[in-house]
Amino acid sequence: xxxxxxxxxxxxxxxxxxxNAWQRELGRLVFAARHTSIVALAVLAxxxxxIGPNRWWIAGAVLGLVLPWDxxxxxWTRRTGRPPVVMxxxxxxxxxxxxxxxxxxxxxxxxxxxxxxxxxxxxxxRRTSGTALAFGVLVVGCAAFSVDTHEPLVGxxxxxIAGASLIxxxxxxxxxxxxxxxxxxxxxxxxxxxxxxxxHTPTRRYTFASERANAILGFPATQWTDSGFWQDHIHxxxxxxxxxxxxxxxxxxxxxELEYRMISADGRVVCLRDRVTVVIDAAxxxxxxxxxxxxxxxxxxxxxxFRQYADLVERIQMALLVARLVDPADSRSLEVVAANPMxxxxxxxxxxxxxxxxxxxxxxxxxxxxxxxxLARVVATGEPYDLDDLEPDRAAGGVVHYSVHAFPLGxxxxxxxxDDVTGPSLAAQALRRQATHDTLTGLPNxxxxxDRLRRALREATQNCTTAALLVMDLDQFKEIxxxxxxxAGDELLVAMSRRLEDMLGDSGLIARLGGDEFAILLTENxxxxxxxxxxxxxxxxxxxPFEVEGISLQTNASLGIALYPDHATDPELLxxxxxxxxxxxxxxxxSFAMYAAEHDHSSVRRVxxxxxxxxxxxxxxxxxxxxxTISLATGALVGTEALVRWxxxxxxxxxxxxxxxxxxxxxxxxxxTRWAFKSALYQAGAWAEPGEEPTIGVSINLxxxxxxxPELTAWMEALLVESNFPPSLVTLELTESEVMDDPFLAVxxxxxxxxxxxxxxxxxxxxxxxxxxxxxxxxIDEIKIDQSFVAGLRTSRADETIVRAIIDLGHNLGLTVxxxxxxxxxxxxxxxxLGCDRAQGFHLSPPVTCHQIPTVASATKAPVGRxxxxxx
Ligand code: C2E
Ligand code: CA
Ligand code: CA
Numbered sequence: 046x047x048x049x050x051x052x053x054x055x056x057x058x059x060x061x062x063x064x065n066a067w068q069r070e071l072g073r074l075v076f077a078a079r080h081t082s083i084v085a086l087a088v089l090a091x092x093x094x095x096i097g098p099n100r101w102w103i104a105g106a107v108l109g110l111v112l113p114w115d116x117x118x119x120x121w122t123r124r125t126g127r128p129p130v131v132m133x134x135x136x137x138x139x140x141x142x143x144x145x146x147x148x149x150x151x152x153x154x155x156x157x158x159x160x161x162x163x164x165x166x167x168x169x170x171r172r173t174s175g176t177a178l179a180f181g182v183l184v185v186g187c188a189a190f191s192v193d194t195h196e197p198l199v200g201x202x203x204x205x206i207a208g209a210s211l212i213x214x215x216x217x218x219x220x221x222x223x224x225x226x227x228x229x230x231x232x233x234x235x236x237x238x239x240x241x242x243x244x245h246t247p248t249r250r251y252t253f254a255s256e257r258a259n260a261i262l263g264f265p266a267t268q269w270t271d272s273g274f275w276q277d278h279i280h281x282x283x284x285x286x287x288x289x290x291x292x293x294x295x296x297x298x299x300x301x302e303l304e305y306r307m308i309s310a311d312g313r314v315v316c317l318r319d320r321v322t323v324v325i326d327a328a329x330x331x332x333x334x335x336x337x338x339x340x341x342x343x344x345x346x347x348x349x350x351f352r353q354y355a356d357l358v359e360r361i362q363m364a365l366l367v368a369r370l371v372d373p374a375d376s377r378s379l380e381v382v383a384a385n386p387m388x389x390x391x392x393x394x395x396x397x398x399x400x401x402x403x404x405x406x407x408x409x410x411x412x413x414x415x416x417x418x419x420l421a422r423v424v425a426t427g428e429p430y431d432l433d434d435l436e437p438d439r440a441a442g443g444v445v446h447y448s449v450h451a452f453p454l455g456x457x458x459x460x461x462x463x464d465d466v467t468g469p470s471l472a473a474q475a476l477r478r479q480a481t482h483d484t485l486t487g488l489p490n491x492x493x494x495x496d497r498l499r500r501a502l503r504e505a506t507q508n509c510t511t512a513a514l515l516v517m518d519l520d521q522f523k524e525i526x527x528x529x530x531x532x533a534g535d536e537l538l539v540a541m542s543r544r545l546e547d548m549l550g551d552s553g554l555i556a557r558l559g560g561d562e563f564a565i566l567l568t569e570n571x572x573x574x575x576x577x578x579x580x581x582x583x584x585x586x587x588x589x590p591f592e593v594e595g596i597s598l599q600t601n602a603s604l605g606i607a608l609y610p611d612h613a614t615d616p617e618l619l620x621x622x623x624x625x626x627x628x629x630x631x632x633x634x635x636s637f638a639m640y641a642a643e644h645d646h647s648s649v650r651r652v653x654x655x656x657x658x659x660x661x662x663x664x665x666x667x668x669x670x671x672x673x674t675i676s677l678a679t680g681a682l683v684g685t686e687a688l689v690r691w692x693x694x695x696x697x698x699x700x701x702x703x704x705x706x707x708x709x710x711x712x713x714x715x716x717x718t719r720w721a722f723k724s725a726l727y728q729a730g731a732w733a734e735p736g737e738e739p740t741i742g743v744s745i746n747l748x749x750x751x752x753x754x755p756e757l758t759a760w761m762e763a764l765l766v767e768s769n770f771p772p773s774l775v776t777l778e779l780t781e782s783e784v785m786d787d788p789f790l791a792v793x794x795x796x797x798x799x800x801x802x803x804x805x806x807x808x809x810x811x812x813x814x815x816x817x818x819x820x821x822x823x824x825i826d827e828i829k830i831d832q833s834f835v836a837g838l839r840t841s842r843a844d845e846t847i848v849r850a851i852i853d854l855g856h857n858l859g860l861t862v863x864x865x866x867x868x869x870x871x872x873x874x875x876x877x878x879l880g881c882d883r884a885q886g887f888h889l890s891p892p893v894t895c896h897q898i899p900t901v902a903s904a905t906k907a908p909v910g911r912x913x914x915x916x917x
Contacts, residue, residue, distance in 0.1 A: 072127075075164060076119040082157075083112045090147070099146040106146075111139055130173055133165040137181035141188035148194040155200055158185065159207045163215055170223070171216035178208040230256065239338040241269070242324075245295045248288055249275045249334060261317075261340045263310030280306035280314060291321065291334075298323045298331045304341070316345040364388035364463040367454060368404050368420060376421030379404040382458065391463065411463075420451050420459045427453045433466075483557040485535055486542035494556035494564055498616045501568045502609055512609040513576035515565040516623040517583065518631070520601040521786065522561035523712055524753025528790075529596065536593045537600065548586045553579065563602075564623070573639065576606045580637035601786075603630040604637035612640045624652070632706055650696075654704055657693075658713045662720060666692050669724045670892035673901050674744070674863060674885045677877045682905040684742030684776065686885060687725040688892045689717065705748070714748045715757075721745055722761060726768040726775070728895035732902065741902060744776040744806065749783035752794040762801050772802030776827060780808040788819055796824040806863070811851060821858055828855045832866020835886070838875050845875070852879050 087107040090100045114135065122128040140158040144151050158181055165174035182205055189197035233240050233255035239262075240255040254269035268274060279287055283305040294301035303319040318341045324333040358365055364387040372378035384399040392399060392407040404420070405412045419430045429452040448464040481493035489497070498514065505512045519541075526534035538561065545555050545563070553567040565583075567576060583604060590597040605627025613619040622640045628651060630638035661667060671685035691699040708714040725743045733739040751757055765772050777798055784791040784807060795805045806827035807820075811834050830851050837844030848864070855862040864876045867886025876884055890901060 071167075072122050076115070076122065079115055080112070080119070083107055083115055087112070095149060097147045097149055103143065103146050106142070127168060130169065130176075133161060133169075133173070133177040134180050136161045137177060137184055140181065141184035144185060144194065145188040145192050148189075148192045151189060151194040151197070151200055155185070155204045155207075159204065159211065162208045163211050166212060166216050166219055170219065171212050174208075174212050174216065178205070178212065181208070233257070236337075237339065241336050241338065243275075243334045243336075245292075245331070245334055247292070249291055251275065252333075261309075261338070262307060262315060278307045280308060282306075294321055295323055295331050295334060298325060314342075315340060316342045358385045361385065362387060362465070364391045364461075364465075366399065366461050368459050368461065370421055370424040370457050370459065373425065373457070376418045377403065377405045379417055379420055379459070381407065388463070416449065420461060423451045423453055423459045424457055429453070486539050486557050488542050488546070488563075489554060489556040491556065491558045491564075494554065494558070494566060495616065495620075497554055497566055498619070501566060502614070502616055502619070505568070505571075505609055506614075510568070511571045511611075512619075513567040513571040513579075513606060514609075514619050514623045515567070515576060515580060515583075515604050515606050515637075516558070516620070516627045517563045517565070517602045517604045518627055518710070519561035520603060520631070521750070521753065522600060524750050525598060525600065528753045528755060529594070529598075533593050533596070533598075537591055537598055540591045540593065541587070541600070544586050544589075544591075545583065548582055549579070564620075571608070573608060573611075576608060577637075577639070580604045580606060584636045601636060603627055605630055605640065606637060607640040628706075628710075631710065651703075651707060654693075655707045655711055658704060658708055658711055661691055661693075662713065662716045666694070667717065667720060668692050668698070669721060669728065669895065671728070671743070671895055671898050672885055672892040673890045673898070673905070674742075674883050675889055675905055677873075677881055677884050680905055682741060682898075682902045683883060684744060684774070685729070685898060686744040686778070686892075687721055687728075687746070689721050689746075709748055709750050712750075714750050715754055718745075718747060718751050718754075718757075719760065723764055723768070726764060726770045728898075729774065730768055730770045731895070732898055739771060739774055741898065742774040742776060744778050746778045746808065749779065749786050749791075752779075752787070752790050758794070758797045758801065761798065761803075765801060765803075773804070775803040776806050777803055778806045778808040778829065781810050781812060781831075784823070785819075792823060799824045799826075811847060820854070825860060827861040827863060829863040829865050829885075830881070832886070835864045835866045835872060835876070836868065838872050839869070845879075848876075848881075849879050852881050856880070 087104045090096055090103040090107060093100070096103065118128055118132045121132075137158060140154050140161075143154050162174050162178050162181070165177045182201060185204065186197075186201050189200060194200065234257060236255070237257065238255075239258045240253075241251050241258075242253040243249045243251045250272050251269040251274060254266040256266055258264060258266045258269055262278070264274075264278070276284060276288060287303055287305040290301060290303055300320070300322045303321060304317070305319070306314050306316050309315050317338050319336055319338045321334055321336040323331050324335055326332045364385065366384040366388040367382040368379045369382050370376070370378060371380050381399040381402050381404060389396055389399055393409065394407060396402070396407065399407050404417050408416070411417070419432075422428075423430050429450065431451075432447075432449040446465070446467045448466045450462045450464075452460050454460045481490060481496075482488065483490045498512075501512045504510070522534065522537075525537060538557070542555070542557065542563075545565075549555050549565065552569060553565050556564050556566070558564050565579060567579060569575075570578075583602065587600060587602055590599040592598075605623045605625065607613060607619050607623035607626055609619055612622045626638045626640040629641070630636060668690045670688045670690055672688055673682050674684045674686060675681060676683045689701050689705075691704055693699050705714070708717050722745050725745050729741060729743040730739055732741050765775070777795075779791065779795070784795075799805050804826040805824060806829055807823070807825055808829045809831040810828040811831045828851065830848055834844045834847050834851070838848055852862045861882045863883040863885060864872075864881045865885040867873050867876065867884045867888045869888050872886075873884055873888060893901065
């Protein structure tokens with residue numbers, strides 16, 4: 046809507062700078078009369094001899110001076126809207142000059158000057174015409190008295206009396222007419238409409254338009270009277286219709302109300318309502334049109350907006366309704382005042398119009414959820430009410446979610462919008478689930494576990510109860526993954542998750558933390574005994590193999606248990622301590638461990654080390670030491686066992702017990718084993734004199750995880766070729782307990798390795814509870830008697846029996862028997878007596894650097910008995 050300032054309405058002044066139509070008409074007529082009179086005067090002067098001898102002068106002056114002057118005045122008047130005051134003064138001068146030149150026309154000239162005074166009154170009013178009269182009396186008087194005129198004094202009297210009477214009479218009439226006119230114009234100007242008059246020739250041509258035309262359309266009222274103005278500014282889309290209706294009204298002589306648009310001076314589209322009256326003369330003929338135009342742009346805009354809102358409300362995919370609380374004390378008295386089609390569709394009664402019905406009757410499902418009470422509260426408090434996820438329709442099959450917004454609309458009204466957000470809501474649910482659940486197993490993830498853990502500890506604190514966190518890591522998962530592919534690994538994880546879930550039931554929350562790590566949160570029976578019982582249940586659940594892609598897989602897990610409040614009172618520390626316990630379990634022979642403060646001493650360091658291991662390979666921080674193995678028969682150095690150390694930048698030289706298990710857990714065992722193998726081969730190769738074949742063998746320790754490395758065999762084969770080190774001098778050691786972790790796999794991989802020409806050895810023999818039956822199927826060349834038996838050889842009969850039995854068994858199977866951990870000469874002697882083949886131990890030599898081995902080798906070439914070969 047265009048603001049229309051009242052101040053902008055100009056009230057016409059007495060001598061408006063812009064003349065009205067009638068003024069212009071008057072101007073036109075007056076000047077036409079004047080020009081004609083001037084020409085007539087010139088002709089008269091030329092043809093009437095009685096005018097006197099100067100008549101030719103007069104005719105010439107009239108044509109040459111007065112006529113051009115008058116034409117100039119006409120032009121000026123057309124331009125400015127009214128004649129200049131000087132015109133009337135000049136007329137008096139011309140009159141005086143005329144009398145001076147032709148005294149005989151004294152009286153007629155006076156008559157003409159009186160008429161001119163009359164004209165001045167009409168145009169300028171009394172004061173200006175009075176001035177013109179006074180000026181006239183002066184100049185004309187001078188002229189009349191200076192030449193020989195007839196009765197100049199009488200003439201002047203007559204002129205003064207006639208002029209003064211005119212000014213008094215016509216002036217008063219003119220003043221009152223002008224006041225009246227101004228009042229009318231002011232009144233018209235005050236009306237917020239364009240009042241107009243027009244003729245119909247053959248379309249509307251305005252003869253008058255009130256000043257408001259300027260404010261409404263920006264065209265001055267004078268421009269309206271230009272022919273063609275009206276149709277030129279009607280909106281092209283409306284033009285044909287409006288012209289037809291207008292012509293129709295004129296012809297039919299009936300009044301009409303037209304609505305059309307016009308284009309304003311500044312290009313706006315202005316909607317107008319035009320009430321047209323046909324002017325009919327006495328003869329009953331239509332002679333013109335008269336009308337009032339009002340600007341309805343704002344109203345049209347409002348109507349249009351209202352229509353759009355109405356459309357919106359009707360079509361919007363959202364239930365909208367307005368309800369009135371009839372009885373402020375009764376929320377059930379809410380009555381529908383307005384409802385859109387979506388709201389109707391929401392009602393189960395199939396009604397087209399809900400107006401007049403009670404909300405409780407038409408929306409029974411919403412009422413069941415207490416919505417009417419919320420709505421009544423909105424009316425009572427004036428506070429809006431929002432509910433994001435209303436689910437009224439669960440019972441009716443498909444789940445539907447609504448987002449409800451209720452807002453006060455007046456003293457007793459409430460507006461309600463119900464938006465079906467089923468799609469977004471379900472998507473949000475899925476997202477929420479994705480954020481809190483593991484996609485593979487569907488188990489809660491770490492985030493959800495953390496959340497539940499925090500909540501559980503809060504509740505346990507409030508209720509003075511306990512909670513337990515069990516962290517679990519599968520022992521050979523990576524190997525399974527590597528050997529059988531990720532798909533099998535995934536399948537195993539899923540199968541295991543289901544089994545653990547079934548086992549646990551409602552007694553705890555099981556979450557997958559990532560990879561092969563799981564956690565169980567217990568809040569009931571969550572004391573030491575309860576948690577231990579669950580750990581045992583898990584152990585038992587995993588005893589049964591899993592069928593994955595037709596293969597029967599068995600996996601062990603290490604579980605760490607931490608209890609609230611015994612071990613930690615905050616969730617982070619509890620989780621960390623369960624981790625510590627889990628590593629403890631991994632290091633021990635048990636499948637689970639309860640957190641104990643003494644484990645924790647190294648735990649933080651271990652977690653840090655775990656991160657640093659990767660860097661250790663890159664930065665070449667591992668060192669290989671060699672522990673000599675001698676032949677008990679000859680005392681000569683026959684080989685070494687390559688033992689890894691970590692030259693840590695902060696902790697110094699660290700033994701394998703501090704990091705081998707970490708390397709196994711983290712998968713770093715693979716690069717580590719490769720590094721040890723390669724280093725051992727090159728170092729042992731360097732022990733041979735240039736040009737001579739190597740003679741000192743080297744043993745490398747394998748971890749069971751290496752068996753799951755499908756590329757290891759091929760890699761070793763390539764390296765053997767590359768290093769040119771004889772495979773027959775290489776021995777690969779695997780502990781007995783690790784062989785027993787997966788005997789079938791051990792048989793298979795050891796067989797493959799042996800096919801490369803290397804020897805294989807069972808380390809720490811006697812501790813792994815291997816069934817002797819297996820032993821004969823194992824593709825091995827050597828057994829190493831565990832140092833615990835060797836250490837007891839001197840003192841324990843039982844140990845001696847065991848050592849003897851192992852040596853005999855080994856020999857029966859055609860294997861070389863090595864005793865490790867020989868710490869004294871007596872033990873060395875006993876072993877030799879028992880027929881053991883080789884020995885290794887601090888008594889002979891501690892692990893040394895590769896550079897020391899040639900020295901050891903040459904020392905052992907001495908006669909048997911020089912046992913302490915590398916002590917010096
Ligand atoms: P292991 O294979 O049984 O190696 C023998 C361990 O006994 C070595 O400990 C050695 O220093 C120690 N030892 C040697 N003589 C004696 C003795 O007379 N008395 C006593 N009490 N101990 C003796 P180390 O070097 O700390 O290695 C510990 C274990 O770390 C090794 O046990 C081996 O299982 C593992 N390991 C070492 N290097 C590697 C490696 O490169 N790869 C893998 N997977 N494991 C390794
Ligand atoms: Ca070993
Ligand atoms: Ca050993």
